[in-house]
Amino acid sequence: MFIAKVIGNVVSTQKDPKFHGMKLLLIQPYISKEGKLQVSGSSVVAVDSVGAGVGECVLFTQGSSARLTPATKDAPVDTVIVGIVDAVEVEGKMLEKP
Amino acid sequence: MFIAKVIGNVVSTQKDPKFHGMKLLLIQPYISKEGKLQVSGSSVVAVDSVGAGVGECVLFTQGSSARLTPATKDAPVDTVIVGIVDAVEVEGKMLEKP
Amino acid sequence: MFIAKVIGNVVSTQKDPKFHGMKLLLIQPYISKEGKLQVSGSSVVAVDSVGAGVGECVLFTQGSSARLTPATKDAPVDTVIVGIVDAVEVEGKMLEKP
Amino acid sequence: MFIAKVIGNVVSTQKDPKFHGMKLLLIQPYISKEGKLQVSGSSVVAVDSVGAGVGECVLFTQGSSARLTPATKDAPVDTVIVGIVDAVEVEGKMLEKP
Amino acid sequence: MFIAKVIGNVVSTQKDPKFHGMKLLLIQPYISKEGKLQVSGSSVVAVDSVGAGVGECVLFTQGSSARLTPATKDAPVDTVIVGIVDAVEVEGKMLEKP
Incomplete structure (x- = not known):
């Protein structure tokens, strides 16, 4: 997944x-x-499965796994948003979101 | 998906x-x-599943999901056009199409 | 697919x-x-499924879809040639083949 | 897989x-x-399936295969950590870990 | 596949x-x-399925197809060596192996 x-x-x-x-x-x-x-x-164009909106930081999944959310089941979809990211911590510090 | x-x-x-x-x-x-x-x-070479034509802006899907349209079912196809894009809105403005 | x-x-x-x-x-x-x-x-290394030969311009498919030709069924293959390209037309003109 | x-x-x-x-x-x-x-x-964002922690060198798997660990079964996940890397040997020498 | x-x-x-x-x-x-x-x-890290060793030139498969060898069946593996390459011929000449 990517952010x-x-x-x-x-x-x-x-x-x-x-x-x-x-x-x-x-x-x-x-x-x-x-x-x-x-x-x-x-x-990238992604289908939303978690109620994400413009400006939010999200986690997305690609490939066949993108069809495994309730929103995308059996659809010709290769990218889906699977989470809203609250925080990313690297070396003990929270990364700033752009 | 990509545009x-x-x-x-x-x-x-x-x-x-x-x-x-x-x-x-x-x-x-x-x-x-x-x-x-x-x-x-x-x-990229894509199979059309929505009646798209030259000059149009489209949305396409890749990988195993490309086989999930009626036009591509069970075929050795890895890229399919799944929609014609009417508009892309970024930060409240419609993007110009080239 | 790609050419x-x-x-x-x-x-x-x-x-x-x-x-x-x-x-x-x-x-x-x-x-x-x-x-x-x-x-x-x-x-890239591809399995031939259409009788292609050296020098020809071809269309190839990647990923799990590469297993959906008679030549590649159930094999650990990720790239297959699915067609010989006769012509590519862009903006009303045939592209030159290198 | 990649390290x-x-x-x-x-x-x-x-x-x-x-x-x-x-x-x-x-x-x-x-x-x-x-x-x-x-x-x-x-x-990349990966699901941990082997008890990995920050600072460790790991092996990860992508794509549909990422769903084949007990931790990720049937989930919309495309990247999973499948091992902790003890050593990488190239030309008879152990590579230094950064 | 790639070499x-x-x-x-x-x-x-x-x-x-x-x-x-x-x-x-x-x-x-x-x-x-x-x-x-x-x-x-x-x-890349690959599972060996053909008895390959360090220094050899090999052919490898990626993605879901990497699970279709006897060595990798149903495992969370995305890259597998499927052959040892004897020769690569381009324009009538054998390519030198590095």
Whole structure:
């Protein structure tokens, strides 16, 4: 899993039927670097399964495991938000969230 | 999932039988950067499952989940277009599509 | 899926029993760039399932979906050639093959 | 699998029910380079299945295989720690751990 | 699949029960470049399923397919060596092994 910040919403009307009712969020992965969470890699579209919103720091899962939440069961989904991150502690210190 | 622009078509005559009747599109992934959708990464070949066409902005799924649309069931396919993207909203603003 | 050129053969005698009789080809992925197909990324070893040969432009599938051709069923294979590419059309023009 | 150092903890209260009771660790992948284990790539969040702690050198598994430990069965998890690494030997020498 | 050279051994005592009896090798991926096999990417830990040893050139499989050898069945393993490479031929010439 990776940590990411929710940065936006994605709107799609014409889509696979299993996507109906799903909340699609744009997320930006973060890594731990020099005591901070810093941007890393490309923005990704994830289905929300935990009530996450824009601005929050989240944990997301990719691949076939992304279909194992109640929100994504049997759907053609490869990325899902599985948790809202309260804190990341590295070497005894809480990382600042960007 | 990632966002991409459909940039072309791929034609193949000699192919796995399960590919017959599939529409193969060349897509170019985009990421959110400085208020715009910008090119990122390599062009990918995806099966269309939603009636997408060249020039449209789409959402695509990779891996085993790509086999979970009616168009790709049980086929040796690892990338499928699952939606046409109407809008991407970041920090309250709609991103421009390239 | 990605497009690649078949650039060589790989010979292995001591191997998993399910690999017996498989043709192993070395392929070089290509992407669409400035009206041409251009080299991108690392060379990959793929099982041939469509009668491809050195010099041909092919379509290949990765991951668990690579096991869904008759040639690769239930084998420990993660990459398979699923089609021979006749043409790639971008913005109304056929891309040159390298 | 890859080798990594456990560098921290991730705390999440609002999460998928299958994550309850799981220990989430932040790990930093390492590669073998010039006789040492050196940092490579992005920090990743992994579920611990072997009693690993901060500072230890571990082996981790990704993808669907990450669900095959007793700690992660059927959970939407894509990364799990499967072993604590005692030693890495390259060309007859033990690599120094950073 | 990719080609790699076996460069070392990984020792782990405290590990998932399904890893007992497995031989863990450190491998370094190679690609074809300018008539030679050259280093590319990060070193990876693979389970041996074909009797490979340090210094040999091998073929390895990743992802869920890595569980389809007799040595790795149902184990939380994502990388397995499936063959020993005798030769790689590109444009009619055998590539030199590094």
